[in-house]
Amino acid sequence: MSDEKVKIDVPEVPSVLPPAEQKKWVETYKAAFEEAQNDDPGDVVKQRQSALREANRLLRVEKITSADQAKALPKWKLVQCEEKDGVLKVVTIDGKKYSFGVGRGAKQQAPAGQGGGQNGAGQQGGGASTPPPAA
Known part of the structure; x- marks a missing residue:
């Protein structure tokens, strides 16, 4: 050659x-x-x-772990970023879906669309999720 x-x-x-x-x-x-x-x-x-x-x-969009992190992303990396009923729903350009509790008790975070439906604010139901921490 x-x-x-x-x-x-x-x-x-x-x-x-x-x-x-x-x-x-x-x-x-x-x-x-x-x-x-x-x-x-x-x-x-x-x-x-x-x-x-x-x-x-x-x-590439790094994994989002908080509502603040989602809001800080450049707009072009987001397909959807909207807040409704105390939940921030985010869809990134790579197709990953996230939802975060905002406002009072805003420490809830759950990646949506990963085997548990779209409701990330209250992860309830069966499946392979980890049990809640003991009170």
């Missing part, structure tokens, strides 16, 4: 990203592609996969 570098053809940027993040995504993709050309010379498919994987890391 020759050491010829392949022209970097950047794929379409995810539309969910705001302009500043789009630029960062493109720069990350190009840098990762160039690095992959050195790591896997001649294997354009692997180079593209590696670059895409690296650029898409910008889309």
Whole structure:
């Protein structure tokens, strides 16, 4: 194989990203592609996969553990963030659903949509949840 570098053809940027993040995504993709050309010379498919994987890391949303953390996320990382009846419901761009109690007794937190239905404010019902702490 020759050491010829392949022209970097950047794929379409995810539309969910705001302009500043789009630029960062493109720069990350190009840098990762160039690095992959050195790591896997001649294997354009692997180079593209590696670059895409690296650029898409910008889309990751860390696990949310509180209502304050959810409210602090950039708006573009949220599909839904609304408060109703003392519960903040959040859906992130990676499809993860969370709900948090807000207001009085706001220490309740439950990831919704993980085997227990949509009601994260009062985790009741059967299933593989941990028992409540002894009083």
